[in-house]
Amino acid sequence: MVASEGDAQTASWSDWPLRADFAESAANLAHYLALRRRDLRPLQPRLTALGLSSLGRCEAHVLPALRAVGAALAALDGDHGRPRPGFEEFFAGEKALAARSEAIFGNRSRGRAAALLVTCPSEAADEPKFMLQLAERGVEAVRINCAHDDADAWGRMIGHVRAAESTTGRRMKVLMDLAGPKIRTGAVSARKGEQRIFTGDILAITAPGKLGKLKHSEARFGVECTLPEAIRHAEAGRQIFIDDGKLSAVALRVEDWGLLARVTMAPEKGMKLKPEKGLNFPGVDLGVAAMTEKDHADLDFVAQNADGISFSFVHCAEDVAMLQDALAQRRPKDWRTLSLILKIETRQAVDNLPEIVVRAAGRQPAAIMIARGDLALEIGFARTAEMQEEILWIGEAAHLPVIWATQVLEHLVREGAPVRGEMTDAAMAARAECVMLNKGPYLLEAIDTLDSLLMRMGEHQHKKTPQLRRLMSW
Numbered sequence: 169m170v171a172s173e174g175d176a177q178t179a180s181w182s183d184w185p186l187r188a189d190f191a192e193s194a195a196n197l198a199h200y201l202a203l204r205r206r207d208l209r210p211l212q213p214r215l216t217a218l219g220l221s222s223l224g225r226c227e228a229h230v231l232p233a234l235r236a237v238g239a240a241l242a243a244l245d246g247d248h249g250r251p252r253p254g255f256e257e258f259f260a261g262e263k264a265l266a267a268r269s270e271a272i273f274g275n276r277s278r279g280r281a282a283a284l285l286v287t288c289p290s291e292a293a294d295e296p297k298f299m300l301q302l303a304e305r306g307v308e309a310v311r312i313n314c315a316h317d318d319a320d321a322w323g324r325m326i327g328h329v330r331a332a333e334s335t336t337g338r339r340m341k342v343l344m345d346l347a348g349p350k351i352r353t354g355a356v357s358a359r360k361g362e363q364r365i366f367t368g369d370i371l372a373i374t375a376p377g378k379l380g381k382l383k384h385s386e387a388r389f390g391v392e393c394t395l396p397e398a399i400r401h402a403e404a405g406r407q408i409f410i411d412d413g414k415l416s417a418v419a420l421r422v423e424d425w426g427l428l429a430r431v432t433m434a435p436e437k438g439m440k441l442k443p444e445k446g447l448n449f450p451g452v453d454l455g456v457a458a459m460t461e462k463d464h465a466d467l468d469f470v471a472q473n474a475d476g477i478s479f480s481f482v483h484c485a486e487d488v489a490m491l492q493d494a495l496a497q498r499r500p501k502d503w504r505t506l507s508l509i510l511k512i513e514t515r516q517a518v519d520n521l522p523e524i525v526v527r528a529a530g531r532q533p534a535a536i537m538i539a540r541g542d543l544a545l546e547i548g549f550a551r552t553a554e555m556q557e558e559i560l561w562i563g564e565a566a567h568l569p570v571i572w573a574t575q576v577l578e579h580l581v582r583e584g585a586p587v588r589g590e591m592t593d594a595a596m597a598a599r600a601e602c603v604m605l606n607k608g609p610y611l612l613e614a615i616d617t618l619d620s621l622l623m624r625m626g627e628h629q630h631k632k633t634p635q636l637r638r639l640m641s642w
Contacts, residue, residue: 169201169202169205169465170202170231170234171199171202171231172203173197173199174198174200174201174202174230174231174263174415175195175198176205177198177201178194178195178198178214179201181194181198181523181526182388184485184496184526184527185531186526186528186531187504187529187530187531187532188475189264189267189308190530191632192260192261192264192314193261193264193480193566193567193568194526194529194530194566195527196228196229196230196231196261196565196566196567196569197522197525197526197565197566199230199231199280200226200230200561200562200565201522201565201576202225203230203234203473204561205244206225206317209417210309214222215222215237215283217257218240218241218244219238219239220237221233221236221237222498223237224632225251225631225632225633227261227561227565227631227632228259228261228262228265228564228565229253229258229259229260229261229262229566232253232257233258235251235252235253236252236253236258236412236595238250239251239252240252240584251518252424254364261564261567262577264567265564265567265568265569265601266531268282268352268535268567268568268569269535269569269601270342271285271507271533272476272507272509272533272535273285273307273308273309273317273341273601273602274297274308274309274310274339274340274341274454274568274571274588275339275364276437276597277304277306277307277308277338278619278623279304279626280306280622280623280626281598281605281622281625281630282311282597282598282602282626283290283308283601283602283603283625284306284307284308284602284603284604284605284615284616284618284619285307285308285309285310285343285571285573285576285602285603285604285605286302286307286309286311286604286605286611287310287311287313287604287605287606287607288310288311288312288313288325288605288607290316290317290321290380291319292325293321293324293325293328293510294324294425295320295328296328296331296478298328298584299328299340300330300331300332300335300336301606301612302330302332302340302443302615303332303335303336303338303340304331304336304338305612305613305616306338306619307340307342307359307617308340308341308602309340309342309343309475310325310329310342310343310377311343311344311345311604312325312326312339312342312343312344312345312474313344313345313347314334314344314345314346314347314462314463314466314470314590315347315350315426316493319466319469319533320347322344322469323469323473326473326474329598335361337457338380339418341475342473342475343474343475343476343477343478343479343507344466344470344473344474345478345479345584346463346466346467346470346477346478346479346480346513347460347462347466347480347640348458348459348460348463348479348480348481349454349456349457349458349460349481350445350446350480350481351393351394351395351398351446351447351449351454352394352443352444352445352447353391353392353393353394353410353411353441353442353443353444353445353446353447354376354391354392354393354394355372355376355379355391355392355441355443356377356389356391356392356441356442356443357382357389357390358388358389358390358441358578359388359389360582362388362389363438363440364438364439364440365388365415365431365434365439365440365490366431366434366438366439366633367431367432367433367434367440368387368430369388369389369430369434370387370389370420370428370429370430370431370524371388371389371390371391371417371428371429371430371431372387372389372390372391372426372427373385373390373391373392373393373426373427373429373447374390374391374392374393374399374410374425374426375393375399375425375426376392376393376394376396377392378392378425378426378519379392381423381425381426381466386428387428387584389441391410391441393426393447394447395447397455397456398449398452398454398545398549399422399426399427399446399456401453401454401455402419402422402423402427402449403419403422403448403452403453404419404421404444405418405419405448406419406449406451407449407451408429408447408448408449408451409447409448409545410445410446410447410448411444411446412444412445412446412541412545413448413544413549414434414435414439415431415433415434415435415439415441415471416431416432416433416434416439417429417431417432418430418432418535421591422488422580426642432589439538440546444577445540446527446541447540447632448479448545448546448548450451450515450545450547451515451546455518457482457490458479458480458481458482458487458490458491458560459487459490459491459494462593464494467494467495467498468498470573471482471498471499471503471506472498472499474506474589475506476506476507476508476509477491477495477506477507477508477509477533478509478511478537479508479509479510479511479592480511480513480539481513481514481517482510482512482517482524483514483517483520484514484516484520484523484524485523485524485526486522486529487507488510488527488528489527490510491508492528492531492532501568503532504531504532505529505532505533506531506532507532507534507535508528508530508533508534508535508637509534509535509536509537509552509571510524510525510534510535510536510537511537511539512536512537512539512543512545512559513539513542513543514537514542514543514544514546515547518543518547518555518559521536521559521562522562524565525562525568526566527597529566529568533556534551534568535563535568535569535570535571535601536559536561536562536568536569536573537570537573537604538555538556538559538570538571538572538573538574538600539573539574539575540552540556540573540575541573541574543555556572556613559569559584560599560600560631563601564631568603569600569601569602570600570602571600571601571602571603571604572596572597572599572600572602572603572604573604574596574604574606575590575616576590576593576597576603576604576605576606576618577590577591577594577605577617577618578606578608580606580607580608580610580613580614581605581607581610581611582609582611582616582621583610584609584613586617593624594617594618594621595621595625596630597622598621598622598626599629599630599631599632603622605618
């Protein structure tokens, strides 16, 4: 049943062009989805008791794992004629995943299993030493966010990367983020004498230029939303998050100029609203394209200068097709050599993940980024812990590398000392093929810490499989 259902799923993707070297991976993903539509928990302890695989680590090789278990069960029943998969066939998926990871992130440094991806601050455009320090520490890739700076600054950053490569002999990949339709706060207003907003306050969120409509409103504070479509599609009762969830509110009613919301959670000492902070409307279909006019303009530079492109706020396979068509227009001969990083940060992207993956990787090298910041606000913090596991599984089933991103060692990066919980989180990140660090004053210290931690964890864990290295403590 798993084989036939998986084959049917694969056939549903047949209208999309698939590179020859990804066809088997797409089929394995389809078979994995078919397998995981069943609850295997009653079967697993029975298989384990017989000394067989519980199928708990079959992501990269679904049908070979099922055939191997089937042959072992048949042998226990006296039938020794059922064929088993060979070693090469069984681990072909793992081999493909390793090769694709190396193609996108480059050779690993000092035997570390997971690559490091480091976000460049604006200062990197004018500080050549920054890229040199990254290369000396074995960083595999740098991230340039097109939401900040401009093409001139990006060009200087990339020039510093290439100079650092020449000095150290260490190649670093350049991955560039398209900004996408990111919603942010604009201008802010407050009643006279008011400075900080608290839980229970009424907040007005308006379209750009509409703050003047608040004179006779009960709102104590007002803030513009840079994407008017978000307000038009919002409804009473919907949650709203500001500044990565530091403040949450619920919409009360929609007006012609915007909406009114009641703050449901703010810091105990209140919060000062500021421009250029993230705004999230979870579950609201904004009805806007995944690529903005700015993205199309930025792509002219990105397509010619980057090794890979990170696609922000991708929602569906059609979004991927749109970006790939835009790349083909700019680099008709070799656009397929550019890698595509799929940033999974919305509920729609989670729902459409298999199709997004197949549409992307069917035509060019691809990876998945678990963009935990916006994703947590979209699906809930509790669900995010579960979903990051499932995305890891989908990536492994499709033989695509996964990037573990957002707030990795954030306290260390910002304050110079880690907290216990983030060290555990970073250790869990070792199951991904790449770990991303954001910018901050103690970034270099965080790189050193993460490098050591990932090397240690790589000796004990590979994906979901414990590595039984000889214990040194006892």
